[in-house]
Amino acid sequence: MRHLIAALSASIFAAPAFAALPVDGALNFQPAATRIAERAHEFHNVLLWVITFIVALVTVLLIWVMVRYNRAANKTPRRFSHNTTVEVIWTVVPALILVGIASLSFPNLYYQNVTPNLGEIAATSKSLLASGKTAQHLAYTKNNFPDAAEKGFVNIKVQGNQWNWTYSYPDITDDTGAAIEFVSNGIHKGRPGDKEIYEANTGRTDFDAQPVNLAVDYPMVVPAGRYVRYYIAAADVIHSFTIPSFSIKTDAVPGRLNEGWFLVEEPGVYYGQCSELCGIDHAYMPIEVRVVPQAQFDRWAELMKAGDFDAAATSVMNIAGLETQTKFASNN
Amino acid sequence: MPMDEIALDHGHDAHDHKPGFVTRWFFSTNHKDIGTLYLVFAMIAGIVGYSLSGLIRWELAAPGIGPMLWIQTNFFGLEGDAAITAAKHFYNVVISYHGLVMIFFMVMPALIGGFGNWFVPLMIGAPDMAFPRMNNISFWLTVASFILACISMTVPGGPGGNGFGGGWTLYPPLSSASGHPGPAMDLLILSLHTAGIASILGAINFIVTILNMRAPGMTMHKMPLFAWSILVTAVLLLLALPVLAGALTMLLTDRNFGSQFFIANGGGDPVMFQHLFWFFGHPEVYIMILPAFGIISHIVSTFSKKPIFGYLGMAYAMVSIGVIGFVVWAHHMYTVGMNVDLKAYFVAATMVIAVPTGIKIFSWIATMWGGSIEFKVPMIWAIGFIFLFTIGGVTGVVLANAGIDHAVHDTYYVVAHFHYVLSLGAVFGLFAGWYYWFEKMFGVKYNTFLATLHFWLMFVGSNVLFFPQHFLGLQGMPRRYIDYYEGFSTWHYVSSVGYAITLLATVVFFVLLIEAAVRRRKATVDAHGHGNPWGEGATTLEWTLPSPPPFHQYNELPVVSGKGGH
Numbered sequence: 001m002r003h004l005i006a007a008l009s010a011s012i013f014a015a016p017a018f019a020a021l022p023v024d025g026a027l028n029f030q031p032a033a034t035r036i037a038e039r040a041h042e043f044h045n046v047l048l049w050v051i052t053f054i055v056a057l058v059t060v061l062l063i064w065v066m067v068r069y070n071r072a073a074n075k076t077p078r079r080f081s082h083n084t085t086v087e088v089i090w091t092v093v094p095a096l097i098l099v100g101i102a103s104l105s106f107p108n109l110y111y112q113n114v115t116p117n118l119g120e121i122a123a124t125s126k127s128l129l130a131s132g133k134t135a136q137h138l139a140y141t142k143n144n145f146p147d148a149a150e151k152g153f154v155n156i157k158v159q160g161n162q163w164n165w166t167y168s169y170p171d172i173t174d175d176t177g178a179a180i181e182f183v184s185n186g187i188h189k190g191r192p193g194d195k196e197i198y199e200a201n202t203g204r205t206d207f208d209a210q211p212v213n214l215a216v217d218y219p220m221v222v223p224a225g226r227y228v229r230y231y232i233a234a235a236d237v238i239h240s241f242t243i244p245s246f247s248i249k250t251d252a253v254p255g256r257l258n259e260g261w262f263l264v265e266e267p268g269v270y271y272g273q274c275s276e277l278c279g280i281d282h283a284y285m286p287i288e289v290r291v292v293p294q295a296q297f298d299r300w301a302e303l304m305k306a307g308d309f310d311a312a313a314t315s316v317m318n319i320a321g322l323e324t325q326t327k328f329a330s331n332n
Numbered sequence: 333m334p335m336d337e338i339a340l341d342h343g344h345d346a347h348d349h350k351p352g353f354v355t356r357w358f359f360s361t362n363h364k365d366i367g368t369l370y371l372v373f374a375m376i377a378g379i380v381g382y383s384l385s386g387l388i389r390w391e392l393a394a395p396g397i398g399p400m401l402w403i404q405t406n407f408f409g410l411e412g413d414a415a416i417t418a419a420k421h422f423y424n425v426v427i428s429y430h431g432l433v434m435i436f437f438m439v440m441p442a443l444i445g446g447f448g449n450w451f452v453p454l455m456i457g458a459p460d461m462a463f464p465r466m467n468n469i470s471f472w473l474t475v476a477s478f479i480l481a482c483i484s485m486t487v488p489g490g491p492g493g494n495g496f497g498g499g500w501t502l503y504p505p506l507s508s509a510s511g512h513p514g515p516a517m518d519l520l521i522l523s524l525h526t527a528g529i530a531s532i533l534g535a536i537n538f539i540v541t542i543l544n545m546r547a548p549g550m551t552m553h554k555m556p557l558f559a560w561s562i563l564v565t566a567v568l569l570l571l572a573l574p575v576l577a578g579a580l581t582m583l584l585t586d587r588n589f590g591s592q593f594f595i596a597n598g599g600g601d602p603v604m605f606q607h608l609f610w611f612f613g614h615p616e617v618y619i620m621i622l623p624a625f626g627i628i629s630h631i632v633s634t635f636s637k638k639p640i641f642g643y644l645g646m647a648y649a650m651v652s653i654g655v656i657g658f659v660v661w662a663h664h665m666y667t668v669g670m671n672v673d674l675k676a677y678f679v680a681a682t683m684v685i686a687v688p689t690g691i692k693i694f695s696w697i698a699t700m701w702g703g704s705i706e707f708k709v710p711m712i713w714a715i716g717f718i719f720l721f722t723i724g725g726v727t728g729v730v731l732a733n734a735g736i737d738h739a740v741h742d743t744y745y746v747v748a749h750f751h752y753v754l755s756l757g758a759v760f761g762l763f764a765g766w767y768y769w770f771e772k773m774f775g776v777k778y779n780t781f782l783a784t785l786h787f788w789l790m791f792v793g794s795n796v797l798f799f800p801q802h803f804l805g806l807q808g809m810p811r812r813y814i815d816y817y818e819g820f821s822t823w824h825y826v827s828s829v830g831y832a833i834t835l836l837a838t839v840v841f842f843v844l845l846i847e848a849a850v851r852r853r854k855a856t857v858d859a860h861g862h863g864n865p866w867g868e869g870a871t872t873l874e875w876t877l878p879s880p881p882p883f884h885q886y887n888e889l890p891v892v893s894g895k896g897g898h
Contacts (some may be wrong), residue, residue, distance in 0.1 A: 022807045022819030029806050045893045051726035060721045065700040075635040078702035087642055090694040098683045106676055108735035113672040116550050188382050190815050213817045237506040240667060244808030248740045251667045253603055254505055255596025258669035275742040277499045277812045280492045283813040332625045
């Protein structure tokens with residue numbers, strides 16, 4: 001409680017650079033790292049006004065009737081029990097408000113749920129530019145990224161397991177044709193010996209610098225400014241792949257292949273946690289995504305192909321072009 | 333004007349003899365005694381469910397694994413990693429049974445079995461329920477079901493220990509033989525089957541009673557709103573529970589007899605269980621809140637001394653909530669990988685529910701408008717209900733939008749939302765009804781100071797408990813986590829402080845019960861000789877009877893004439 005006020009003010013005034021960690025005492029979403037999240041947050045902010053207004057209206061009405069129509073203020077109750085006009089108003093007006101909400105909701109929903117057609121994005125962008133429609137082009141590129149579209153998707157296969165994630169990159173293969181594939185374990189399992197286990201397994205000594213319950217041994221790595229498409233399934237029970245700052249959440253279901261996409265422009269470290277109860281270590285299978293510049297991603301991929309997972313992981317611990325490497329240290 | 337001149341049972345002692353203790357309470361066929369049994373049962377189950385939530389808040393007061401580990405070490409003698417694994421499993425068990433116990437053994441028995449049994453016959457002018465012995469079976473099956481659930485907590489469940497730790501939603505494959513091989517899940521299935529049978533029998537009883545046993549002159553459109561709410565609830569139960577029973581049976585045969593309904597590598601689909609579960613589960617949330625709506629309507633009308641505003645709109649708002657409640661279930665499953673057009677449909681359908689709900693909120697306020705409001709204890713609870721239910725309702729509109737739900741699904745935002753509508757909605761409705769009918773049911777008065785104190789502690793406590801959970805959810809704190817990153821600690825701590833305040837409220841509640849039982853202040857008898865402490869505003873039939881009502885009432889049926897009855 002003591003640091004509540006400090007935390008509150010920190011959360012309000014902190015520069016939302018790209019920190020993808022929960023901030024103590026924060027009141028709202030983590031800063032958006034994708035256009036999907038930006039749009040979801042904009043929509044949520046509108047909704048927040050609407051629902052605050054509704055609660056305020058009900059509160060004011062309640063206070064008014066309590067003050068004006070209590071027994072002392074109004075000895076004889078009136079006897080009316082119908083008023084068609086009022087009843088029509090409070091049926092139609094909420095319905096109209098809901099239509100308004102839906103009109104904002106659907107474009108947002110379709111944007112995040114329909115994996116973009118990259119060929120179409122590149123072509124549309126070109127034709128808009130060619131016909132000199134710069135304003136439309138500007139509006140179009142707010143939600144679509146032609147440069148990234150030219151480069152195609154980075155495909156990642158995600159598999160939820162009890163209790164870790166398997167990531168594989170089917171398009172990045174070594175000489176034998178085997179794709180990069182690795183298991184990503186949370187380094188914290190709530191046990192006293194977690195640090196020793198981590199150090200023995202990875203040879204790294206940065207355990208204490210990692211955010212508790214969020215860090216993993218081998219993070220997912222994606223290049224910045226690229227369309228990432230992930231396919232997701234589960235090996236045993238249902239899990240859910242979530243990254244709050246991306247505003248994505250897709251269940252990993254045995255026997256189903258679900259799909260999602262995201263594009264992050266800012267390099268950085270982004271964390272998420274399994275979001276479907278999956279057994280004992282449900283709280284201990286976090287998701288860590290390191291978004292790095294393309295060159296650094298390629299180097300990581302080479303090391304992964306060579307089978308040197310630890311060298312690869314170490315190569316993305318410092319992200320090129322980033323001023324502060326340990327954002328999470330400054331959050332408390 | 334409901335019958336003033338009815339011959340009540342005064343002076344008919346021969347008809348009012350009560351059977352001996354065992355016959356009266358164990359073989360009961362009397363709707364009022366069964367109602368009381370349900371209320372006592374709900375109170376016991378409520379203590380269990382509430383204690384489980386205490387364990388949750390105790391554990392989550394600070395990051396790391398604390399109290400759960402302490403319990404495993406000190407009560408079960410475990411050490412090292414084994415204790416930690418057991419603690420993690422125990423936490424999952426606690427959250428699962430907290431949900432199940434509160435829903436199936438606290439809210440439903442109290443609102444439907446308790447108040448429904450007590451007051452539906454009294455309000456519609458019936459001597460008893462249509463099938464008194466079936467009523468008895470319903471109650472005792474509920475008890476059996478609760479015992480099965482309690483046993484299930486103590487037998488081997490999944491890896492890590494006893495009990496089922498897969499959440500109250502029982503999703504396979506975690507609830508399949510691969511996820512929880514032990515008998516705990518089988519016992520739980522049996523328990524829920526039994527609870528389902530009990531509820532279906534009860535629902536049939538209510539439907540038949542309400543449709544056939546209303547007093548002469550009480551048409552459907554003169555029936556009190558509480559009876560309407562129970563009628564709609566009973567229809568929902570009748571239609572929804574068989575679907576749950578089907579899903580549970582498939583789960584049972586998957587676990588024990590080699591079927592593959594929900595097992596992917598046998599050609600089944602775990603998501604199908606979710607569809608079946610939520611086809612039951614969504615109506616279930618209205619099953620829990622509709623009776624509270626009915627209770628609140630009567631209280632608001634009584635203490636405003638005005639007839640309820642827009643009676644027909646109120647009744648049909650409940651009917652339409654019930655109908656729409658059956659076509660919105662997949663909004664619980666936006667992240668399972670549904671087609672986007674399907675999601676868009678469920679977004680639209682779900683938001684429609686806000687319209688009838690808004691009608692109810694505004695009609696309650698319009699009932700108070702122009703009234704002469706007395707702030708008696710039940711009215712304070714009812715006003716609290718309206719305010720808190722509004723908050724829970726509007727976050728429901730936010731969650732209905734799949735585009736936002738992808739961010740907050742399975743986070744504490746959802747936990748905050750459904751506790752606002754249930755823990756602060758249904759439970760406030762429950763206490764409002766309790767304080768409204770206490771004197772009628774038990775023939776003694778409660779201490780109004782204690783009841784008011786109970787309200788304020790509960791109001792402050794549950795808001796401090798649940799409001800910060802919205803912030804946690806928006807920041808990304810997932811549900812059903814025993815441990816969390818330190819960035820979530822402040823609001824978790826505040827939330828646990830809120831629980832402590834509600835604990836005080838609960839202590840006050842039990843002190844109030846003991847005080848009322850010891851002091852035995854005589855119930856009010858008004859100028860007409862009726863047991864009506866609330867004055868002219870209380871117009872429903874139960875207030876024309878003495879408090880407590882005679883063992884058998886309405887030996888001569890009351891006749892409802894003209895306007896009135898609601």
